[in-house]
């Protein structure tokens with residue numbers, strides 16, 4: 724099944740009925756390709772191998788996009804006035820998960836994966852923003868950029884997409900029903916191992 728299924732299966736609903744969650748491995752915060760080399764290698768890629776990202780790759784990718792990198796809770800990307808009004812979700816074959824950056828956990832928010840074309844890569848990061856927050860699209864763009872640079876550094880395939888939200892909603896009008904009130908999907912980053 725999923726390369727990551729063992730990790731995802733490890734989580735369980737708490738006795739109080741709290742949502743299923745899994746602990747990611749701590750993101751690797753050293754190593755990787757030198758920045759200038761990653762910048763020179765970065766490109767969009769729309770062909771993926773079927774296998775999921777490993778738990779470590781997924782953790783690194785999420786940390787690059789929206790991780791906490793300082794003791795005061797600030798992030799790998801800047802946000803206007805440190806609002807931090809961004810949420811990051813991961814669509815996987817087994818459902819949709821919310822990234823909890825401080826604890827590096829995934830919390831399940833949907834039992835089923837999003838419909839096509841939101842599922843054309845093994846892992847799809849969804850950057851959700853507040854309806855009324857003018858800086859939201861900038862924050863989504865920064866997170867997508869940071870995640871994309873990690874992909875270049877780790878030799879993963881990825882593409883930023885803006886278009887498929889409406890198509891996914893046409894396939895399932897409640898596709899993004901897992902988002903809290905007032906939040907909407909913005910950019911996504913579709914990521915996986917490059918096609919052979």
Ligand SMILES: Cc1cc2nc3c(=O)[nH]c(=O)nc-3n(C[C@H](O)[C@H](O)[C@H](O)COP(=O)(O)O)c2cc1C
Pocket residue numbers: 765766767768769882883884885886887910
């Ligand atoms: C805001 C934004 C939205 C994009 N939306 C899509 C999309 O919906 N579908 C897609 O295939 N590529 C999308 N892309 C990727 C661009 O097509 C791609 O970056 C461009 O062709 C340049 O290629 P490169 O990334 O390899 O330099 C998007 C890129 C950005 C920055």
